[in-house]
Amino acid sequence: MELDLDLYRACLVNMRLYAWEKPYFILQADALVVDLEPGSPNWRFANRWSPPDWQTEMVAPGGGTYADWGRKRDRGEQPDSGDWKENRDGKRTTARGDQEGAEGGLT
Numbered sequence: 001m002e003l004d005l006d007l008y009r010a011c012l013v014n015m016r017l018y019a020w021e022k023p024y025f026i027l028q029a030d031a032l033v034v035d036l037e038p039g040s041p042n043w044r045f046a047n048r049w050s051p052p053d054w055q056t057e058m059v060a061p062g063g064g065t066y067a068d069w070g071r072k073r074d075r076g077e078q079p080d081s082g083d084w085k086e087n088r089d090g091k092r093t094t095a096r097g098d099q100e101g102a103e104g105g106l107t
Contacts, residue, residue: 001031029054
């Protein structure tokens with residue numbers, strides 16, 4: 001499980017070189033959000049060089065996607081981890097001006 005696309009692809013290359021025909025399943029998603037149970041439909045996206053957007057395609061444990069969950073709570077789309085910038089006050093913001101709250105969410 002890897003969130004960053006470049007690191008995910010590096011992992012795919014490493015596993016291809018060193019797994020020696022042993023099975024492996026790697027997903028590009030947030031492990032704290034998506035359903036990782038053995039019977040989860042998310043495993044169909046494993047080991048793809050160009051994986052789909054996990055926020056809109058992968059199922060969360062309670063059903064639905066992360067994007068659906070965010071829309072129900074009026075949060076909109078969450079920024080990627082690389083979109084955060086730290087301002088002079090030490091607070092992290094996105095390019096569109098969202099600020100990270102005390103609990104790690106957007107305010």
